[in-house]
Amino acid sequence: MTHQATEMSAAAQPRPLTRNTILMAIAALICALILPQFANAYVTEVATTVLLYVVLCLGLNIVVGYAGLLDLGYAAFFAVGAYTSGILTAEFGFNFWLTIPIAMVAACIAGIIIGTPTLRLRSDYLAIVTLGFGEIVRIIARNLEITGGASGLIGIERPEIFGFKLMQVQHFYYAFLVLVLITVFVCLSVERSRIGRAWFYVRYDEDAAAGIGINRVWIKLQAYMMGAVIASVAGCLYAAKMTAISPESFTFAQSLIILLGVVLGGMGRIPGVILGAVLVALLPEVLRGVGTYRPLATAVALLAIMLFRPNGLWPDKRV
Amino acid sequence: MTLDLVIQQLVNGLIVGSFYALIALGYTMVYGIIKLLNFAHGDIYMTGSFVGLVVLSVVGVWVGNGWLGVACALLVSMTVVGFLGVVIERFAYRPMRNASRLSILITALGASMVLNGGALALTGGRHSAFNADLGYAGIDISSVHITYTQMVLVGASLALMAGLQMFITRTMYGKAMRAVSIDMGASRLMGIDVDRIIMLTFFIGSALAAGGGVMAGAYYGSVHFFMGFVMGLKAFTAAVIGGIGSVPGAMLGGLLLGLLEAFGSSLPFIGSEWRDVFVFGGLILFLVFKPTGMLGRSVVERV
Numbered sequence: 091m092t093h094q095a096t097e098m099s100a101a102a103q104p105r106p107l108t109r110n111t112i113l114m115a116i117a118a119l120i121c122a123l124i125l126p127q128f129a130n131a132y133v134t135e136v137a138t139t140v141l142l143y144v145v146l147c148l149g150l151n152i153v154v155g156y157a158g159l160l161d162l163g164y165a166a167f168f169a170v171g172a173y174t175s176g177i178l179t180a181e182f183g184f185n186f187w188l189t190i191p192i193a194m195v196a197a198c199i200a201g202i203i204i205g206t207p208t209l210r211l212r213s214d215y216l217a218i219v220t221l222g223f224g225e226i227v228r229i230i231a232r233n234l235e236i237t238g239g240a241s242g243l244i245g246i247e248r249p250e251i252f253g254f255k256l257m258q259v260q261h262f263y264y265a266f267l268v269l270v271l272i273t274v275f276v277c278l279s280v281e282r283s284r285i286g287r288a289w290f291y292v293r294y295d296e297d298a299a300a301g302i303g304i305n306r307v308w309i310k311l312q313a314y315m316m317g318a319v320i321a322s323v324a325g326c327l328y329a330a331k332m333t334a335i336s337p338e339s340f341t342f343a344q345s346l347i348i349l350l351g352v353v354l355g356g357m358g359r360i361p362g363v364i365l366g367a368v369l370v371a372l373l374p375e376v377l378r379g380v381g382t383y384r385p386l387a388t389a390v391a392l393l394a395i396m397l398f399r400p401n402g403l404w405p406d407k408r409v
Numbered sequence: 410m411t412l413d414l415v416i417q418q419l420v421n422g423l424i425v426g427s428f429y430a431l432i433a434l435g436y437t438m439v440y441g442i443i444k445l446l447n448f449a450h451g452d453i454y455m456t457g458s459f460v461g462l463v464v465l466s467v468v469g470v471w472v473g474n475g476w477l478g479v480a481c482a483l484l485v486s487m488t489v490v491g492f493l494g495v496v497i498e499r500f501a502y503r504p505m506r507n508a509s510r511l512s513i514l515i516t517a518l519g520a521s522m523v524l525n526g527g528a529l530a531l532t533g534g535r536h537s538a539f540n541a542d543l544g545y546a547g548i549d550i551s552s553v554h555i556t557y558t559q560m561v562l563v564g565a566s567l568a569l570m571a572g573l574q575m576f577i578t579r580t581m582y583g584k585a586m587r588a589v590s591i592d593m594g595a596s597r598l599m600g601i602d603v604d605r606i607i608m609l610t611f612f613i614g615s616a617l618a619a620g621g622g623v624m625a626g627a628y629y630g631s632v633h634f635f636m637g638f639v640m641g642l643k644a645f646t647a648a649v650i651g652g653i654g655s656v657p658g659a660m661l662g663g664l665l666l667g668l669l670e671a672f673g674s675s676l677p678f679i680g681s682e683w684r685d686v687f688v689f690g691g692l693i694l695f696l697v698f699k700p701t702g703m704l705g706r707s708v709v710e711r712v
Contacts, residue, residue: 154511158511160511160514160515162518207693207696207697210697211696211700212510213510213511213514214440214444214445214446214510214514215446215649215696215700217446217514218446218642218645218692219692219693219696221642222642222689222692222693223689223693225642225685225686225689226685226686226689226690229682229683229685229686230686232682233682233683342638346518346522349515349518353515357511383526383530384526385522385525385526385529385530386523386526386527386529386530387526388522388526389519389522389523389525389526390523390526392515392518392519392522393501393516393519393520393522393523396505396512396515396516396519397501397504397505397516
């Protein structure tokens with residue numbers, strides 16, 4: 091009994107940061123920093139998209155990978171951030187950086203609204219409800235005047251830092267890189283915190299976790315809120331970069347792609363999720379020649395992974 | 410609200426409702442038996458529609474595009490897609506039976522995406538015309554024109570549902586299906602070949618959805634690779650409203666949802682754009698407040 095308990099608490103600790111891991115991370119960071127110097131605008135643009143997906147997948151990983159809540163409507167949080175920031179800058183002339191905390195609050199509220207009904211649901215129902223919410227958010231964005239309707243929101247201002255306007259691809263590349271670093275840091279900290287362990291226990295056996303005093307409701311809501319905030323900040327930056335957003339960027343297909351990134355690489359582990367995000371973001375480029383067969387190929391790949399390597403390509407060895 | 414509008418919406422609601430019911434039956438039967446929400450089910454409906462389209466264009470050369478052609482398309486599509494459902498179960502779901510819930514759900518998503526992707530690849534994302542020549546003859550009830558087509562479609566759906574109900578309550582296989590959905594382990598001990606019963610469940614569920622698909626294709630005139638998505642969600646809503654795991658519940662839920670949707674979209678402030686939000690909102694409310702639906706059983710989870 092004690093032996094099992096020790097095993098469980100040992101399993102709940104994430105893998106320690108070994109020297110090799112840190113060296114690899116530094117190497118990757120250096121490559122990422124110098125990339126725009128050697129690459130043309132197109133490659134930098136693709137790399138920026140990769141960074142965006144890394145952030146989104148890390149955020150979804152908190153909800154799905156850490157807390158075990160299969161969220162099929164994650165793009166809704168992305169939309170909340172993008173539209174909040176977009177509307178505030180385009181319609182009301184807010185300073186971009188001021189919209190970020192506002193978008194974060196909006197995301198928290200969205201997380202609570204979406205999370206609360208799902209608290210007592212089994213995973214299947216939870217998935218469908220989150221899917222439904224994702225659709226609801228998209229339809230709202232499509233139907234309201236203030237969000238620009240079906241043709242979307244245009245005229246979003248580019249942000250400025252100390253008078254320096256972010257205009258070119260490289261600028262946004264570095265902005266997203268900073269966001270990636272912040273997100274990775276946040277995820278690493280949260281993994282090792284009490285909340286991270288609590289999520290692990292809730293995912294492993296919810297009733298037992300309640301039995302040792304974990305507040306299931308609050309823990310789950312926290313997972314949703316954290317995931318929502320990360321997606322929403324990414325959304326702010328995305329809106330600023332594109333200067334125009336439409337409901338079509340926030341469909342179920344988008345939520346699926348983000349989920350794919352989390353699942354493919356290995357749920358629960360940061361390096362795995364980053365790998366998955368990179369794969370998923372590069373997929374449209376790699377399969378460019380295949381045209382309409384691309385979604386089919388992606389789907390077959392997903393099925394193959396689920397059947398043969400169900401924990402992803404680079405999985406979490408704990409559970 | 411005028412009488413005409415009421416009758417019109419009644420007709421619309423019943424037709425859409427019977428499609429929902431046919432698809433919801435598949436969801437509820439599969440869930441009742443292996444506690445899995447088959448995400449691919451909506452896409453099975455879509456596949457059924459496509460297969461029906463292909464069959465009709467082939468057979469239509471000989472028997473025309475009228476009722477006979479549609480009936481052939483219906484039979485062939487139901488059989489073929491029924492087997493497709495069995496194949497999906499056998500190769501995608503059965504290996505995952507002991508895996509974590511998350512993995513099973515993601516596999517189901519994968520199966521759904523494969524069907525979607527396949528249809529996208531074959532049609533290039535365009536709508537395809539379902540050339541059913543069913544005519545507009547019908548009867549008139551106080552300036553509302555109800556076509557024979559509509560009546561036959563609703564009648565056919567009701568016939569299928571009645572057939573299913575009889576199958577489940579009066580045949581040995583039906584009894585076995587009910588037994589497996591109550592307790593799989595005990596059924597095995599009683600000598601029921603559970604794997605076979607599961608395959609049968611998938612076959613029937615998929616065949617019904619395919620039937621709905623062919624009828625929808627004939628009725629609306631076009632087929633699109635993404636039509637299964639929203640249909641699937643709404644049919645799931647119907648299954649939940651009626652009580653997931655309950656066959657009469659799925660039928661009731663489907664018809665009810667169709668009527669609710671038809672009457673709801675004629676309310677002044679809920680235009681047709683908000684119709685989907687109305688439906689999803691209803692789903693969420695039901696799941697929060699009455700997850701067992703109207704006719705479902707309370708499931709007690711053993712800890």
